[in-house]
Amino acid sequence: MGNIIAVLPESVANQIAAGEVIQQPASAIKELMENAIDAGATRIDVTVKDGGRSLIQVSDNGKGMSPDDAVTCFERHATSKLHTADDLFSIHTMGFRGEALASIAAIAQVELITRRPEDELGCKVCIAGSKLESTEKIVAEKGTRLSVRNIFFNVPARRKFMGTAAKQFQAIRSEFIQIALSHPECQLSLTSDGIVVFQLTAGNLRQRIVSMFGETLNKSLYPIEVETDVIRISGFLADPQASRKRNAEQYFYINHRFIKHPYFRKAIQSVYEPLVSEGMQPVFFLFLQADTDTIDVNISPTKTEVKFENEQIIWPILQAGVRECLGKYNAVPSIDFDQTNAPLIDVFHPEEDIKAPQVQYNPQYNPFKKTSGSTSFQPRPSFETEFKEESELYSLSDEQADDTQEEVLQPLFEEDTSKMDLSQVNQLFGRYITVPSGDALLLIDQHRASIRLHYELYNQRLSAHRTASQTLLFPEEMELPAARKIDFDSIRTALEDLGFCFETSVPGWVSITAIPDIAQGLAPIAVVNGLIDSYVEMNTDNHLQGAPFLQERNYRLALRMARQSALPYGQILSKGEMTQLCQDLFQLELHNLTPDGKHIILSLSAEELTRRFN
């Protein structure tokens, strides 16, 4: 009885393997959709409930399975697609490990209904936790329907850490979109908790892109076609103007497989770089076709990493192709691509171009700094970056704040505000409000002060559902492509609490009829899109549920909104406005920090000044 080694039971081995293949409901969707495509389906319908946690169902009209195969397919390494190890390298079908169904069956309750066109009757197979529960002959449609219930029901640890339904759904949607783009010839639908998210007819790639990402994109899509010995490139590039600050649609496929390839992404980005303002991401849908023996498909479970034998050769081909395409369609009329330092062309963003006064001042200038001798006057960065995106605005002011925060200037925490002499308020550099207070001088950052005030207001509105709007004279029509509709719907009430009003009578569009009363002069479409983006990002990077989720959501929406509607730097203020701002600010309990923890007020004491002059 000295033996201690035991072979793991098949079901345990399957569970372990499943952990690699099926990390979340979205991975099951991917595998099941790929199987359907491999089975020659021209129509696939995906239904999920509760972010795929309670149900994932994929129905296809493909070639179906024989009653025997319907059982065998759940065995590990059961595949009709791979017969020798050599096949691994020349494989053209989507899945090829014969592991997906075995893995799914190991960690969920699965029901398979399938019928081949030539069979009169179909069959139904039920299997749960790798245990075959029943098989029966039934009347069924041609094709296959796989229903996966209660994923990870027998792996409690996994189930617990799955994250919110919203987060799961987001991953499902990404997988769905990735497959939808590479198979426009296939009719597809995605339904989540009874809501039809996508209903896509069969068509060409352009139609598929437009039906998911909206008509507006249509006119900025330029076809690209490059044919060389090593590689074939096809697909669409979007005009530089369609670039986005975040969440840009960037899709890159190799031999129809969606992959992430940072190296090639950089090649594309580098062509766009001189044509867009900093940090903007181009939109593209690119399909590369190469001989399979030049590609090393990393046979990892997620299969999104790929290596090419000759990446250095492909890089310039890709770059030249992208350049030529953009040049051909006059996306860049006057650019000389042979110049290494191509001229910077200002991109006009009608939606985002907010007119605000431009004030030049020297951001490095610091009257309190000992070593300020060498600072030369520098104009602010471009108007566009300055007023368009608060993050840049922040990075600028942060550097400055860090520079100035020597011991001279003390962040103000507790101050007796009754000593403030508001008759002596002044504005400095179009950025700060100065006000003497007792034996100190307070410097108040006007933009940050205003962020704090607006934040409080928005946050209150979000939690109390009390709102104030100003009606737009001309409602703005915002496109709401299928890919974004569900996100809009989930935060619509919150947006309405903030002060927006919407009308949704035309499918695919929403009319913005009013904006928050304190958000004058903002571009409504850009702002609403930005808020939707914030929400999407939040779902991607946290696992909160219930009250903490709402709290986090409100924080992000209120802060984003506050940053945009707050008084900008450069705005000249009257004495009355400054007084009002100071009074309002000091009424708040948290008057000295922005919601994200940046100082609003610095204090310079008379004592410190005297010391400096000695």
Ligand code: ADP
């Ligand atoms: P693989 O796709 O790598 O072969 P899977 O576990 O995903 O492995 O599927 C096992 C086998 O089951 C497939 O090779 C195929 O023969 C069969 N199969 C799976 N899904 C379908 C489907 N939707 N229609 C027809 N056959 C299918």
Ligand code: MG
């Ligand atoms: Mg498969």
